[in-house]
Amino acid sequence: MKTRTTLATVALLAAALTACSPEAPDPEPNAPATSSAPAVDPAQARQDCVDAVADLEPNDEGEVPSEPVPDACADLSSSDYLDAYMDGIEQSNQQGIDDLQDAIDKASQAAEDQ
Template sequence: MIAAIAVGLLLAGCGSSNSNDKPAPRTTVATTPAKPTLSKVEVAKQCAAAIAKRPADDAGEIPSEPTPEPCKPLSDSEYLDAYMDGIHQANEAAQDEFQQKIDGAAEDATP
């Protein structure tokens, strides 16, 4: 019997409405889309490309420091691999450019 009264009071309290009650304002949350997560392979490729674009110093070496921004998520060993790949890319580009100059000079020298 007490349980029935408690349930009745509970239901009566839920059903009553106070004229001063206003609905709660709706809140919207703006979200920015997350950047797509790149795989380690893709990050390493971007890192190597950044290294390959670095100019060589006076001794002809490509400096490893400071670490380029695309390389920062990599571990030390992954960075070293990407650094070596970047140097390889830079060397190939320089050899291609040198070969083009040789070919151009040979064409100019041909009577």
Template structure:
């Protein structure tokens, strides 16, 4: 149980550390080097491939320092381009953090119930 709590705490710390790392670009105009998108939304296969990559990243255990390694790239992510992989990587970390928070809340709830007479 201590390992679970420590992992959840490490994941929360990682989430807090990466919360400000997002990048919003106010420039909506594509540059000349940008490739035009084939469609506005990904196909079902592309969405399934992205979700499989997100799930694979979410399953990567954090190291002793709390960081989730981005290398080696999981097999489920091998066919993605760099940008899509980085997006899936961040989404996978977020998914893992959410699961860690849920697990921590479950542990707190169980401890609270056990302490009730």
């Protein structure tokens, strides 16, 4: 049920982000191209977003909010953000599974030591 709710939320978010995207005006043909921002590695930007989503706390229903968009995800397209969002949830879930397994292993070891 939570998976369907999350997927429905993601689908609605994708539709909303697509519908709200204003068209950028064409730059003037004689305008000089200036950029003072350093080049950003797209793979690193995406991974930073995945990590930021993985660090989000779920709400009372256990759902990870997709809005507001974490700062690390602000420069991604809506499609890239949704992919990173889903990967971030997967990363967070895997970390929870790993933490639970570690706790089980420690408890098992403690029981054997007694």
